[in-house]
Amino acid sequence: MATNTRYSNGLLEEFPTVPERIPTPVEISRWRQYLADERAEAAVYRDLAKRREGEEKAILLALAQAEGRHEKHWLNLLGEHAEPPVAASARNQLLGLLARCFGSVFVLALAQRSESRSPYATDADATDAMAADESIHEEVVRGLATRGRIRLSGSFRAAVFGANDGLVSNLSLVVGMAATGVGSQVVLFSGVAGLLAGALSMGAGEFVSVRSQRELLDASQPTQITLSAAPSLDLENNELVLVYLARGMSREAAEHRAAERMGGFTCDCDPSLSLRPDEFKSADDHETLGTAWGAATSSFCFFASGAIIPILPFVFGMTGVSALVLACVLVGLTLMGTGAVVGLLSGASPLWRGLRQLGIGMGAAAATYLLGLAFGGIVGG
Incomplete structure (x- = not known):
């Protein structure tokens, strides 16, 4: 067993040394591939970040930093064997090309699949933290991709x-x-x-569908008739309360709103129920339908x-x-x-x-x- 010497309490002592691990050619090849893929994935996230603003940009840059930490891990293991670098996998090369050219939801969807295929969970040379990072990265990219999928x-x-x-x-x-x-x-x-x-x-069919749905939504929009009719309503039989009850208000809130509309009518209500003027949803608050002619033309084409x-x-x-x-x-x-x-x-x-x-x-x-x-x-x- 190899030994080394050191001074302890003024005495020269011998102690065994732990031999440095010498990686096998197979391990070197695998680690180099991991290193190349980590660099490629970090570049993908940086390229995607260039096409984003605000929160999405910050999230993508944070993912790139995490891939950089993984890169350092493989560099430390490889040491002098880190050179020469190898090419990233074909999947990551394609992902990088798409990220540089497009930066769309398709790239995020591909990145999501790439993160889900990480081998770190079963590789003894990867740390538990790295395997956990890759699992979390999949969910982060899934969330970013979901925004694009919804759009x-x-x-x-x-x-x-x-x-x-x-x-x-x-x-x-x-x-x-x-x-x-x-x-x-x-x-x-x-x-x-x-x-x-x-x-x-x-x-x-699309024209009729969109036009009919818009007509249904328009028919469901409340009118401002309560403002013009309120002064003439019977104070003792205040039907204005029924209007607000039909719109889904509680009775207490409906009575308070009616009192505000009637002016002289009072009720023993919680002052915190004082409501702002009626705010009605516009058509844009509903599902975006587009125009009937636009939908018909798109379907035809x-x-x-x-x-x-x-x-x-x-x-x-x-x-x-x-x-x-x-x-x-x-x-x-x-x-x-x-x-x-x-x-x-x-x-x-x-x-x-x-x-x-x-x-x-x-x-x-x-x-x-x-x-x-x-x-x-x-x-x-």
Whole structure:
């Protein structure tokens, strides 16, 4: 055993030394990768912070500082083995590129998934504090991403719903018509008719929906009739109290408000119930609906953008089985893409969400194809 010497109480003593840990090549490689990823994640948060203000900016910079502490841990373990640096993982490189170029909720959603995959909880060389940090970082990024998801939720839902509806419904129409044995020109005309009919239907439905909801909200808004009618009301049968009771006030608060409106009418009420003038919610306090024409136009465009894809092969002159197969491939790729985007925004697996969208769309098309075969056989027979 190796020993060292030291003076103690004027005497020279020997004591055993603990040999410095020599990392193995596998450990060096793993630690270097951790170091590179920590640096990349810190850079992502700093780049995102450049596009934010106020509280969000401060939160992102704090996350970058935390990743910097983790970086120091791996630097201390590596010592002289920290060089040469290695590249960050492909996922973190992509995340860094997106953060520099966009800085959107999509990047935060990807960062949330990245934090959830931290290996520190099962790595003996990472401290418990580091593993806890990564778990907390996931929740912090989830909270930041949620703000963006809420801002996107309405328009994003309309876009995904409209485009997917156009994709699936028109592909089903096209394959169903093709299965009956009609010519490719008839299939094309049917697809164009399906695009126009579906887009117009979506637009009209959205127009009526938004207009009706706005009319319902407007009808629910209180009027200022209480101000003009109050002077003429019967003081002994004060129906103004009923107005405030109907609006949800307690009886004590309703009587106090009525007393203020009536002027000379008094009640034995708690002075703290003195209320400010009636404050009514404006339309902006409700869910932001947008204009009816704007909603109708958006729905028309979203549906049409999806519905045009299944008929593209026929538009460019393809016919028969080859056109049908290409239409299915194009729609399948688009469904995978929209599903992946939904997965990214929800912090779930993009691949699983894409496969789910693909399965639903292709299932609907297959069912329509079988119905078309059956109908064609009946008519042909």
